[in-house]
Amino acid sequence: MYLIDNAVGLEKIVNHPLEQINSEEMKEVSFMYCARDEMARKVPKHIELILFLFLTGCFWPSQDDRNNFWFDHPVRSTRKEVNRGSWTAEEDQKLAQVIEIHGPKRWKFVATKAGLNRCGKSCRLRWMNYLRPNIKRGNISDQEEDLILRLHRLLGNRWSLIAGRLPGRTDNEIKNYWNSHLSKKIKQRERQNRAVSKAEPESSDTKNIQVMEMNALTIGREDASKCEESFKSGFNGDEFFDCSSDEGPLNLEWMNKFLEMDESWFTLHDI
DNA sequence: AACCTCCCCAACCGCCTTCAT
DNA sequence: GATGAAGGCGGTTGGGGAGGT
16 A cells, blocks of 8 residues: 555645546556456545556556556456446346246355356345345335334344344345434434533433333333343343244334333433 | 536445355 | 355445436
8 A cells, every 4th residue: 555655745646637648548547447356445545546656657566566456457367257236137037037946045056047147145135135025115114214213222233133123124225224314313313412402401300200201101110120120131132133933024013012111221221 | 408416225345154065 | 173165244335316506
């Protein structure tokens, strides 16, 4: 990474008009975009910087470097190319057909059998997140959103566990929804709460009364103490949310009831 | 209409675990 | 038990669509 560390005048480099590069230089640019995977991954934002240094002579790779950086170029590479990026309808169809016959397992075999120039992992992901039957897409309901929020509070970023309790939803979708919608909502709510608490500091008595009211409204003391006991005796999220059995997804009402108990426990303990 | 910016989400990656030999 | 392959997961990226200027 000495290329970046030794860069002179980062601003100047960033502002360099790359579009002014002539066609011969562009050929070299295309070579460099075929730079070694690892290099590109580590400095994806700086690839233009490397190009600039290369094009302006600040960096001229040794023969060894060239061998390393360029071995993925279509002409020079000996490694087998695989399709990447978006799936086509044709690919989807081929994949679905093979899975219908052989089942959703042995993904490398499935990929080969379907005649797809893709890795097994890519096929699995496509199936799990898109082609699988009974997948719900988009339009996450208020009830589902509420459930995600509460499960996340309980489990953290364990998206597959959370998704396992939302029938038809995938971990990827939940994760995306969290990152694009819910995390912002939460931050916004926190900001509002901070603003309110600054404006009118809440007494501990008021807070306690609110907690008691909430408990009374949601589950009652008896349930709350049961809930507390279960947490005291050790709560194993992995076991509780184990989806490996054939029972199918638990219904949302049941889950909501549990989560109400859970929230009450957190509230009682001022967590 | 053309360009720019933002942001959503499909897909990829690396790491870890599980499974098969 | 050791090893390699496959599967599963969470973090991250970047293409492209939507909306703004």
